Amino acid sequence: MWIVYIIESEKTGYFYIGYTRDVNRMVREHNAGKTKMTRDKGPWKVVNIQKFATEQEALAREKQMKAWKAHETVKRYVDYMAANPPKDNDVQGKPE
Numbered sequence: 001m002w003i004v005y006i007i008e009s010e011k012t013g014y015f016y017i018g019y020t021r022d023v024n025r026m027v028r029e030h031n032a033g034k035t036k037m038t039r040d041k042g043p044w045k046v047v048n049i050q051k052f053a054t055e056q057e058a059l060a061r062e063k064q065m066k067a068w069k070a071h072e073t074v075k076r077y078v079d080y081m082a083a084n085p086p087k088d089n090d091v092q093g094k095p096e
Contacts, residue, residue: 001021001051001052001053002019002020002021002051002052002053002054002055002057002058003019003020003021003023003049003050003051003052003058004017004018004019004049004050004052004058004061004062004065005017005018005019005020005023005026005027005046005048005049005050006046006047006048006049006065006074006077006078007027007030007038007044007045007046007047008044008045008047008078009038009041009042009043009044010042010043010044010045011041011042011043012041013071014041014071015047015071015074015075015078016030016037016038016044017062017065017066017074018062019055019058019059019061019062023046023049027044027045027046030042030044031043031044047078047082048077048078048081048082065077
């Protein structure tokens with residue numbers, strides 16, 4: 001299973017979107033400063049995840065979300081998903 005995740009900097013409010021098979025490992029790497037784009041902006045917390053059966057699906061969704069570019073668009077999405085979680089949590093939703 002592949003996961004598209006959104007993390008938010010607790011320091012700056014900046015969002016980062018990525019995809020992986022292991023969200024916990026990626027959050028540890030972001031918090032340890034191992035990722036160039038997120039270095040010096042942490043600590044980070046997961047605010048949304050979406051699960052996909054294939055890497056291709058996850059990559060397509062990640063690209064779509066990164067194309068939003070605007071911080072406010074990502075923030076509106078995160079807020080909407082927090083208030084309206086999917087009925088089938090195996091498809092997408094907030095982390096447990």
